[in-house]
Amino acid sequence: MSDPHKPLRVGIAGLGTVGAGTVNVLRQNAAIISARAGRPITVTAVSARDRTRDRGFATEGLIWHDDAVALATDDNVDVVVEVIGGAQGPAADTVRAAIRAGKPVVTANKALLALHGAELASLAEEYGVPLGFEAAVAGGIPAIKALREGLAANEIISVSGILNGTCNYILTVMREQGRDFAEVLADAQAFGYAEADPAFDIDGVDAAHKLAILGALAFGQPVDFAALHVEGIRRITALDIAFARELGFRIKLLGIAKRTADGVSMRVHPTMVPEAEEIAQVDGVFNAVVAEGNFVGRVMLMGRGAGAGPTASAVVADLIDIARGRLTPIWGVEGYALGKLPALPMSAHQGAYYLRLMVRDRSGVMADVTAVLRDAGVSLQSMLQHGRAPGESVPIVLVTHETTEGAMMQALSAIANLDSVLEPPALIRIGAA
Amino acid sequence: MSDPHKPLRVGIAGLGTVGAGTVNVLRQNAAIISARAGRPITVTAVSARDRTRDRGFATEGLIWHDDAVALATDDNVDVVVEVIGGAQGPAADTVRAAIRAGKPVVTANKALLALHGAELASLAEEYGVPLGFEAAVAGGIPAIKALREGLAANEIISVSGILNGTCNYILTVMREQGRDFAEVLADAQAFGYAEADPAFDIDGVDAAHKLAILGALAFGQPVDFAALHVEGIRRITALDIAFARELGFRIKLLGIAKRTADGVSMRVHPTMVPEAEEIAQVDGVFNAVVAEGNFVGRVMLMGRGAGAGPTASAVVADLIDIARGRLTPIWGVEGYALGKLPALPMSAHQGAYYLRLMVRDRSGVMADVTAVLRDAGVSLQSMLQHGRAPGESVPIVLVTHETTEGAMMQALSAIANLDSVLEPPALIRIGAA
Incomplete structure (x- = not known):
């Protein structure tokens, strides 16, 4: 790890869209990544269940593990990229095994971080290894880096945004075409913008996972998913969207984490946003994150929140930070400095x-x-x-x-x-x- | 520097708006900054010509230098913040003296970097000290960090944006009120949104300084201000703004740096932007930066591009990076890895x-x-x-x-x-x- 001339050897656990995308980014942009990282970053090992599927890249020369935990402890792997997904099971086992083996971890797994982030952060701090998760929130938008480092001089008053591209796409099409939810969802599934089981997205759970992570960072406290109020977009009708337009609003699924004198409020729900607001203009699959600091004022970041390219871009940014030795405590401050503001109930x-x-x-x-x-x-x-x-x-x-x-x-x-x-x-x- | 328990002692050269703002941020947010930096960041010395002026903070206990170069070599200073301004004279002398004394420098000085950035970066690399300049571009928006670290996995295809708040304010008021340039400029001067000598802003020079810096970062080449084509907004009339509206455009002063197969084009000029474009909606004193990478796609960042709070927020973010030992080569890659793409002429x-x-x-x-x-x-x-x-x-x-x-x-x-x-x-x- 510390020898600046040695390649950083990456093991990728999970070869779905993001895992394959990460291999492609590292290979296609190898020269520029090597210059920016100060040394080559090479994929040495991968793990996935099915070895036969074509994933769009050559697997020659890669060590193949059936078991992601075995990949995490492989001596040919310096850093583990966890893109298996899911809050339990192999994803969690792989991350824990890598940390215990003293290896930095980069993950795109928002469910894992939202539900087990406090424990994993403590473990990573105990073992002195970085745990990167830029890809877990807002895909290619460098929201974690902006909030944790770029705005680090500020007390953060609020962080909020459009955190789920599937919902934003559905709401945008409903507005533009005057169509009802179920019909647009079916189209989105056909186009690959929504999962076959869309519940995580449309019930607001995915956005809430991301908001829980942003809130922990913004307010310097352990991630606490249970404190969030979560509503999705299933009950939004074409009629309500038409009335919103007449009243000068657009309906967006917003995640909002806000600090007040009494505590912190974190909530995900459909929101009538005045159409002159910048965030009301963020349409389609785009995500946006707005942070407000006590000196910087409001900063908005916008871009693609999902997809192989944008998400892999964020994974590789974390790998470059690790290759350069640029370290930041997981929630912006060391564990001993974390606070805990009261969680305000929705009532x-x-x-x-x-x-x-x-x-x-x-x-x-x-x-x-x-x-x-x-x-x-x-x-x-x-x-x-x-x-x-x-x-x-x-x-x-x-x-x-x-x-x-x-x-x-x-x-x-x-x-x-x-x-x-x-x-x-x-x-x-x-x-x- | 390397003892994590010792405070990082900061000397601030220049006590104008940004210098005083930096003192205020460091003092008011001291607890949170100390937690995020892993150690206290304290101002120990300042320099400015007039000791008697009230700058809105207590100067007791601070070492006062009349000469900024003396501040740069003061043994009580670990890091020098240069906020004197100007491409020549005391600002340049102070930065060079600090680097030669082996001290990290943080500067908000875009003119200095645009005109002498290549030389200063070489000098800083030779002495092995960081040179931070987040505050030099787009004020409080973490544009440098986003481009240099957040999007580091990408080949950057273009970087562009609204880089001067004064021009954007004038163009916004002209559009909203149907008034002519000279009149709106006079108002902007009265409100403090434009300087008494507004040439640097309204002739596009300030935006061009920032674009030259962004272009160097984006394309990994030494900053080269002379390669830019620069036009300002003096000749924009109310009549043209009215026609723009009729044609579905808004007039914005854009800086655009773009890579093509033939080379790099960098230009600052008034631009007719289709009003549906996100950047057309960025009004008033706000700045916006749009970067396009080959995997991440387009990412836009928006926020306040000037003012004491936002600019000091960026200065202190650099100080926190230095306190944590998070180092990045000045142009994203070491000097030996810099390239030089042909500069395309405006023709x-x-x-x-x-x-x-x-x-x-x-x-x-x-x-x-x-x-x-x-x-x-x-x-x-x-x-x-x-x-x-x-x-x-x-x-x-x-x-x-x-x-x-x-x-x-x-x-x-x-x-x-x-x-x-x-x-x-x-x-x-x-x-x-």
């Missing part, structure tokens, strides 16, 4: 709300609804109802002034119980990154 | 053009103009002429298809010589970051 959230009801069009409905809001202490900013259809189901949209989540939830359950309200109300928080 | 540029003429409104004018364009081999994409005013001066706007700068300049000089063309034509290149 403490304050903000404005968009509420869309399907009601029977008859006199007195609005009086009932507004009475409930008044009784809960929620004040209205505006109301939309288009056309008339006596006796039929029609949408009513209400936009509140800033209120508390507690008051809003109380009002929501009373409204849902009104006779004239025909479907469960749709509620979307108004906000920005 | 080799290819692109589309916006051309606005003031002509006498009489029959045959368009025939004359289009004949000249045809003879130069330039083909037209569209033409605008509003209203009629027989015998009077009226504007005509022409938008060309892609052509060469050489052909366009030939056509331009012939058009300027036509009897019916009453003023020097306005030419603005069409493009994007």
Whole structure:
């Protein structure tokens, strides 16, 4: 490791899209990477279950392990790249084995870090090895480096953004084409922008994994996935997107980690973002991360959050840091300096709300609804109802002034119980990154 | 330097906005900076001409040097922060003296780096000391770190952006308020967004200094300011901004460094940017940097490009890197690995053009103009002429298809010589970051 003339020998555990992409980046850009790393970075070993599949690169000369843990302890491997994925099983075993063998690890595994990052960081610190995870958040965007090193002079007030390209793609197509969620999801699956099992993406879990990592870095505390409030985009309808447009908003799945005087709030949910906000313009599969520091103000980074090239670019950036000996504590500060701010529950959230009801069009409905809001202490900013259809189901949209989540939830359950309200109300928080 | 428990002692040469801002960041965020740097970073010495001025921080306990070179060689200083400014004189002397004394240097001085960066980088490499300059480009945006480390796995195809907040502010206000350049400049000076002598900003020199630095980093070659083509915004009129809006463009002062098969093109000039482009939305004093890599694709970074807080944030980020021992060669690779791609002259540029003429409104004018364009081999994409005013001066706007700068300049000089063309034509290149 410390001899600057020796090649850095990399073992890649997992040869899916990102693993194969990493081999390709290291080979295609070998000359420039070697100059920037100060020495060659070469893949010496790989592991994957199926040896026969064509992965788009030549495997001659590579040591092949069926067992990723065996790769991690192979003497021909200086650094282990873990791109198996999954929070448990072989991915976790491989990372732990590599650290215990004193080998630096680079991983793109956000689930692993969000759920076991605190333990793995302690282990890596105990063994004195770096654990790189630039690729785990926002793909090719150097968000981890920017937050942990570039903005290190600042107390971070908030970090937030569009952290899942699948959701952003679906919401963008729904808006541009006026189509409904299920249909656009099916297309996204056909085009390879969404997984066959899309739950991790569309239920907000993937974005929440990334936000948990960003929050730990921003606020210098152990990653704590359980503290997050998480909602996905399954219930967003073409109707709500049309109303958002009329009101001057765009609906984005945002992850928001914010520090207040009382503690830290971390949440992932669909958000009505004023369309003049920069982040409202980030469309398609692009990701964006916005960090606010007490001296730098707001900095936004934007780029591709997934895909072989962008993700492998981030993996190799970590390898170059390791080759150069550029070391940074995993959460920005050593373990002893980590803090723990109180986690604010979602019920403490304050903000404005968009509420869309399907009601029977008859006199007195609005009086009932507004009475409930008044009784809960929620004040209205505006109301939309288009056309008339006596006796039929029609949408009513209400936009509140800033209120508390507690008051809003109380009002929501009373409204849902009104006779004239025909479907469960749709509620979307108004906000920005 | 290498004892991790000893404070890193900083000497600050120059106590203007950035120097005073750096003291304030180091003091106000001392606890968090110390945790992230692994040891305290303390200001021990300062230099400035006038000791009596109130700079907004307590100077008790600081060693005061009248001569910045003396500060650079003070044994109580481990690292020198040069924020005097200017490409010659005390700034250059201070940086050279510090390097020769074996001390790391952090500077916000883009002029110094653009004009003497090649020499200073060689000197720093010879003495084995880091030379940090995150603050020299795009203020608080960690553009240098992102390009040099975050995207290090990529061959960089282009780097470009909005690099001068003063120009972007003036162009934004001109567009929003329909006012002319001179008037908006005077306001910007009154508000402190433009210097009393605004030439460096509005003539594009400041943006060009920053682009020269980004280009050197992106393409791994010694900084070469003389290779840049530079135009400013003095000749942009409210009329051109109105036509831009009609054509679906926004006028931005862009710096663009691009690699082609033939070499590298680096240029700063007002650009008609399609308004759907992300960078067209970057308004006011904000800066943005867009880098394109062969694997990562396009990454954009946005934030405040000037001001005490953002610039000091970047200075202190460099100090934290130095305190942690995170070292990177100045241009991303060691001196022996620097290359030198041919610099493409502006005459080799290819692109589309916006051309606005003031002509006498009489029959045959368009025939004359289009004949000249045809003879130069330039083909037209569209033409605008509003209203009629027989015998009077009226504007005509022409938008060309892609052509060469050489052909366009030939056509331009012939058009300027036509009897019916009453003023020097306005030419603005069409493009994007």
